[in-house]
Amino acid sequence: MSLYPTAATARHLWVALRWSSPALEAQWVARRIRDLVAGGAADFSEVAVLVRNVQALPPFEEVFHAFDVPYVLARGKRFYEAQQIADMTHWLRVLVNARDEISLAAVLRSPLAGVSDETLVRLKQRGHLAEGLAQCEECAELDPGDRKRLVWLREALRGSGGEDASVRIRCVREPPERPARRAPALVEEREERLARPALSGQYGSSVAVTSVALFQECPRQYFLARYLGWPQARLAPLLPEEERDETGPDAAELGRQVHDLLAGLEVRDAGPVAVELAARFQSSDLAERVARAARVEREFDFLLEVEEVVIHGRIDLWFEEGGELVLVDYKTDDVPAAEAAAHAQSYAPQLQLYALALERLTGRQPDRALIYLLRRDLQVPVSLRREDLESARAAVRTLRRAQEELHFPVRTGAHCTRCAYYAGLCPARATA
Numbered sequence: 001m002s003l004y005p006t007a008a009t010a011r012h013l014w015v016a017l018r019w020s021s022p023a024l025e026a027q028w029v030a031r032r033i034r035d036l037v038a039g040g041a042a043d044f045s046e047v048a049v050l051v052r053n054v055q056a057l058p059p060f061e062e063v064f065h066a067f068d069v070p071y072v073l074a075r076g077k078r079f080y081e082a083q084q085i086a087d088m089t090h091w092l093r094v095l096v097n098a099r100d101e102i103s104l105a106a107v108l109r110s111p112l113a114g115v116s117d118e119t120l121v122r123l124k125q126r127g128h129l130a131e132g133l134a135q136c137e138e139c140a141e142l143d144p145g146d147r148k149r150l151v152w153l154r155e156a157l158r159g160s161g162g163e164d165a166s167v168r169i170r171c172v173r174e175p176p177e178r179p180a181r182r183a184p185a186l187v188e189e190r191e192e193r194l195a196r197p198a199l200s201g202q203y204g205s206s207v208a209v210t211s212v213a214l215f216q217e218c219p220r221q222y223f224l225a226r227y228l229g230w231p232q233a234r235l236a237p238l239l240p241e242e243e244r245d246e247t248g249p250d251a252a253e254l255g256r257q258v259h260d261l262l263a264g265l266e267v268r269d270a271g272p273v274a275v276e277l278a279a280r281f282q283s284s285d286l287a288e289r290v291a292r293a294a295r296v297e298r299e300f301d302f303l304l305e306v307e308e309v310v311i312h313g314r315i316d317l318w319f320e321e322g323g324e325l326v327l328v329d330y331k332t333d334d335v336p337a338a339e340a341a342a343h344a345q346s347y348a349p350q351l352q353l354y355a356l357a358l359e360r361l362t363g364r365q366p367d368r369a370l371i372y373l374l375r376r377d378l379q380v381p382v383s384l385r386r387e388d389l390e391s392a393r394a395a396v397r398t399l400r401r402a403q404e405e406l407h408f409p410v411r412t413g414a415h416c417t418r419c420a421y422y423a424g425l426c427p428a429r430a431t432a
């Protein structure tokens with residue numbers, strides 16, 4: 001099944017940006033599909049559901065069974081690597097943030113707009129591509145066909161907004177034909193050298209909170225892991241060799257299992273360590289407070305604009321208790337007791353960005369933030385003083401500047417011992 005916008009045959013893809021519970025989200029989608037089919041607006045085979053990641057699939061499978069919604073699962077990287085899905089993802093990114101220039105360039109070159117490289121350069125010569133698109137009718141040098149497509153795209157983007165953002169799509173069984181590239185003009189050979197557009201604002205306009213935290217710890221590590229996507233070997237554990245348990249799942253998988261269990265999901269492959277860590281939280285005084293809280297949100301996804309960068313993340317848990325707003329982040333790190341509190345503080349920038357997001361959402365600054373180190377059963381408070389929140393904001397600014405200048409210095413410290421690049425790409429070990 002392929003997805004492409006079209007003005008002629010309209011279907012709608014609704015994008016749920018935030019739900020308080022994965023099960024509720026899945027139920028909403030299942031009900032909507034059933035309504036569409038019952039009303040004759042669509043067939044089951046004409047509906048596609050895009051989920052954030054494979055971890056988000058189980059509630060959908062469960063609810064689709066319950067609602068008798070037949071489905072075929074296309075999972076794994078290949079689905080997301082399909083050109084149509086990549087194009088659609090870029091489209092959604094531009095809807096969320098019109099100044100995401102890389103995604104906008106991808107949309108302009110995709111069949112959604114299908115403009116030529118020359119048009120792309122001419123738009124960029126006017127500054128940011130979004131500005132070029134906004135002023136496309138004033139650009140006399142543009143190919144008339146491209147200008148028409150640009151006007152359509154601009155109006156389609158303007159027609160969206162807020163939580164009702166919708167994308168008109170056509171669902172077909174086979175990938176649609178890509179429009180043939182237009183042949184160069186035969187009538188009149190012309191060669192024109194276009195001035196190189198001034199480059200500015202060359203930074204990723206969408207960044208995960210965890211990337212900001214990684215950058216804070218060491219800009220070079222961020223560069224290798226997140227900017228270049230250099231493969232990381234299994235990270236060096238924090239415990240001495242004799243205290244390590246190498247038999248369980250790796251840290252990322254264990255973290256997923258524990259977070260899913262604590263979000264109330266059924267985790268069929270949960271290992272004994274994950275079950276034990278989740279049970280430890282559930283029998284804690286903090287869990288009792290959560291049970292009495294007036295409002296509780298788990299696995300809370302958010303988008304937050306900071307310094308013209310869209311930050312995205314997921315808050316493990318936040319709740320309102322006695323008029324106070326408390327946010328909590330669980331960690332499954334295996335760390336010696338003596339180093340636990342200091343280690344927890346390395347996550348402070350992450351929680352401070354969460355606090356900024358919650359403040360934007362609720363209109364008030366959270367009162368407390370806690371890192372819960374599950375293996376040590378230790379709750380470590382994180383400072384939410386205004387100056388600390390400002391330094392989290394400044395970290396985003398520094399990250400943005402580092403990307404613009406491509407400057408990612410090494411920052412050595414105790415964290416190097418668990419860095420995947422310590423013995424390889426990073427020069428830190430050689431100079432230590």
Ligand code: SF4
Pocket residue numbers: 218219220221410411412413415416419420421422426427428429
């Ligand atoms: S070894 Fe240390 S300095 Fe080098 S990339 Fe890793 S964390 Fe940064």
